[in-house]
Amino acid sequence: MPVKLLFVGDIVGKPGREALSRELHRIVDRHMIDLVIANGENAAGGFGLTVETANELFKCGIHAITSGNHIWDKKDALDFIKREGRLVRPANYPEGTPGRGSTVVSTPGGTKVAVLNLEGRVFMNNLDCPFRTADREIAQLKTITPIIFVDFHAEATSEKASLGWYLDGRVSAVIGTHTHVQTADERILTGGTAYMTDVGMTGPFESVIGVRKEEAIEKFITQRPSKFEVAKKDIRINAVAIQIDEKTGLALGIERISVPC
Template sequence: MPVKLLFIGDIIGKPGREALSRELHRIVDRHYVDLVIANGENAAGGFGLTAETAQDLFKCGIHVLTSGNHIWDKREAVEYISRSDKIVRPANYPEGTPGHGATIARTPGGVKIGILNLEGRVFMNSLDCPFRCADREVAKLKEETPIVFVDFHAEATSEKTSLGWYLDGRVSAVVGTHTHVQTADERVLTAGTAYITDVGMTGAFDSVIGVKKEEPIYKFVTQRPAKFEIAKKDIRINAVVIDIDETTGLALGIERINIPCGS
């Protein structure tokens, strides 16, 4: 039997958390999911993660949280993040950065899953090279398991696609996060790595990438600062289900999910 992973796109604030609390168990049962991973860097009020919101997400059935550049937005959570092996931050941050860039999770059946988080550099922070970091981190994870999942938190489609091809055949999946817009290019690459440029977001779609429409529009029109607030209408869950061969670690398939959850 293949291992089935569910990855949930960027969770945006309370609306996203509540949608998962209501719907996640149904998705897991419908797709026979073995392990649930989600990007949680925007789960607390739309910016950052707290210990409380992380624990709520774990209680609703998420096993591991990945993140990105907003993981540091809640300063009070840094100590919690640094201690937890169920939360990963981009591995290509400088040496000495709190937290873990990769982790090993186990399915209920005992299968080990390597999970790696990386952040892009195009239109993003000036970090270590995610490609060379991936070489190092993937090699370490594959000493323990052939199954390696990569969340690449990046802005540019070209950078995401390049990493997908760079790691093709060496990891089970490369999925993109950060832009909050689900792309329709999910596929298994030629050497067996599942890929999608962006999984999308879990939150309000009557919005501009999860926040109330009026505020970013005002900022673009006036070029003046605006305080963003989380939107609450047209809630959807964006995710992918990935089938992986337990022995080879190669992907057998990837399915894109977009589930309306009401207002």
């Protein structure tokens, strides 16, 4: 039997969380989803994740939370990330960094799904190589399950596409996050891996990637530091649904989703 995963794009603040609370169950039913993964690094006030907001996401039906460079913005998440097995940070942070870079969760039917989080290096932090880190993580995860989902939190399209092709045929999906702009290039690569450069954002679209547009414009004009606040209008859920062969771990289908709320 195929397994169907839903991956929800970067959740931005309270508007994104409330939209999921209202609409996630409808999306799950409509697309016959078995397991839900979401990027939650911006879920608390637009920057970072707290224990409270993480538990709110789990309560509304998310089975695993991925993250990225903003996972460290809220200090109370540091202890939480050490003990919460359903929350992952990029695996290519240096040895000794709190938390884990991958996890394995199960569908209600008992199928194991591995979730691997990686962060890019182009225009971002100088981390360990995501390609070599992926090799190590995948070798271990393959001993548990053939179904491996990869959230690649990266800025550059070229780096995301390169990792997609590098892992083609070895993982079920490579889906990008971080830019908050949903791309229209979803496809199954020649080796059977589902790919999409960026899944997009769950939050306010009358904004600049989630923050109030006036504040973002002001910063560009003045070049002065600015405290960003999450916008509130035109809320949408960006996501992608991926159908995967349970035995081979290869993708059978991929569908881009954008739901106004």
